[in-house]
Amino acid sequence: MSVVRIDKVSRWYGNVVAVNDVTMTIGPGVTGLLGPNGAGKSTLITMMAGFLPPSVGAVTLDGVPVWRNHSVYAQIGLVPETEAVYDSLTGAAFVRANAELQGLPSPGAAADAAIEVVAMQDAAGRRIATYSKGMKQRIKMAAALVHEPSLLLLDEPFNGMDPRQRLHLMDLLRKMGAEGRTVLFSSHILEEVQQVATHIEVVVSGRHAASGDYRAIRTLMTDRPMLYRLRTSDDRRLAAALIGDPCTSGADLDVSALQVRVVDFERFSKLVPALARDLGIRLLEVAPTDESLESVFSYLVGRR
């Protein structure tokens, strides 16, 4: 069983604080590392893979420090975000080279098996230069899997994949997790994470913002105060009714719409249709105005 522990870790590049006092534990199964661009996901993954030392704090795998520890590297597979592939090699040669670097006794057989896992047998004899972005992702995945690591780290693996490749990779990650491996992948899309991860860690602006399963994270996100825009057949009457209920904390009327500050989304979502029905008001539009990922994430950070 592989457990990664990130303990009070900070990492800075010159004046830029990329990771700020993060503590988290990642165990077997599939974990999604969720956060907007620049949140520090790649920096965290690179430290977990042992390619970068923390400025402060420790990253360990089963209690053993990862940085500069060659015995630990054999247990780790990394699929980096960058296209770290040799275009002039065939897919098969690239994966085999990784098997040789890992010192495997039968590098050819290990490479064939890994290529089969990612279903790239048909294209393995072609030069990587001719691959699509999604195919490059899969061959990088085969290279990362060739030594059967117990910890698999993937940085934005779904980027550039078409829907079919995406489903294939999701299946593969689920399978790896079900086999008892520790799989962690980064993403900035909650729905993507939700489809495959059983556990989610959220980072924002270098800080650990939240942790839990999809439902817990989704609840945190929808429970925050939010501004809703409503267009109805009688904004004024609906505003008066809504403001009398504790699920709202304010309402603004302008010529084209009604803006309502909602503090209890669950209650609000039931109240609006009920009021509209009782008062005979037609609802033309009900939509959140600040649903951007950044606003959701900033809220999560603000709570801590």
Ligand SMILES: Nc1ncnc2c1ncn2[C@@H]1O[C@H](COP(=O)(O)OP(=O)(O)OP(=O)(O)O)[C@@H](O)[C@H]1O
């Ligand atoms: N080598 C570097 N030198 C200087 N600053 C860096 C370096 N690498 C990352 N940073 C900065 O550290 C912060 C975190 O970057 P990081 O790449 O870890 O975030 P990320 O969540 O992976 O973002 P993205 O999804 O955009 O890759 C950013 O502000 C970034 O500009």
